[in-house]
Amino acid sequence: KAGVTQTPRYLIKTRGQQVTLSCSPISGHRSVSWYQQTPGQGLQFLFEYFSETQRNKGNFPGRFSGRQFSNSRSEMNVSTLELGDSALYLCASSRQTITSVTTPNEQFFGPGTRLTVL
Amino acid sequence: QQQVKQSPQSLIVQKGGISIINCAYENTAFDYFPWYQQFPGKGPALLIAIRPDVSEKKEGRFTISFNKSAKQFSLHIMDSQPGDSATYFCAVYGQNFVFGPGTRLSVLP
Numbered sequence: 454k455a456g457v458t459q460t461p462r463y464l465i466k467t468r469g470q471q472v473t474l475s476c477s478p479i480s481g482h483r484s485v486s487w488y489q490q491t492p493g494q495g496l497q498f499l500f501e502y503f504s505e506t507q508r509n510k511g512n513f514p515g516r517f518s519g520r521q522f523s524n525s526r527s528e529m530n531v532s533t534l535e536l537g538d539s540a541l542y543l544c545a546s547s548r549q550t551i552t553s554v555t556t557p558n559e560q561f562f563g564p565g566t567r568l569t570v571l
Numbered sequence: 572q573q574q575v576k577q578s579p580q581s582l583i584v585q586k587g588g589i590s591i592i593n594c595a596y597e598n599t600a601f602d603y604f605p606w607y608q609q610f611p612g613k614g615p616a617l618l619i620a621i622r623p624d625v626s627e628k629k630e631g632r633f634t635i636s637f638n639k640s641a642k643q644f645s646l647h648i649m650d651s652q653p654g655d656s657a658t659y660f661c662a663v664y665g666q667n668f669v670f671g672p673g674t675r676l677s678v679l680p
Contacts, residue, residue: 457614486667486668495660495670495671495672495673496615496660496662496670496673497670498667498668498669501667509666509667511667543614543615545614551664551667551668559617559620560617560668561616561617562613562614562615562616563614564612564613564614565614
């Protein structure tokens, strides 16, 4: 079974530009969550999409947005890039929403997209 | 933002030794406590997880000890191997996952 794939793996942008990252979940998984990983702040939750709806959102500015398509693939967009947006962006898929009131589903992480903002 | 404190920041252990990583959290509303292992260039992978209704869970060489009253939980890696060298993250789950800052483990051959 193929794992979570993320494209591109590496990206270099300049301040003020915007970027779109893509995530393809494991087949059959309907939830995609996005995380930002930096040496200073660690792993931080951005948002989760389940069945094309945003289910939960972390404490990030509105420049960070996302969407999910009917095939569960998800994209994350960052507009007006800042130097501090340089990070590894990880997506994770799970079979059900992680905000389920019952058992939180195991998340499977992709390898990430390394974004560098110059 | 909920805080999860993790210690030590880095750990060096001899092959065959025991690695112990600790985490502490603030909010009692969490109900799921996983540990993740991350190798360079890879995303985190779930290692082992525990719920607050048990005090210990063991899977192979990995054990989680959970102290609900102290709001602490720890990961024990028995018979540590060089292949265990990685960064380990604890996490707590309430409405979403909050991760600790990570512990870089190096197991010397």
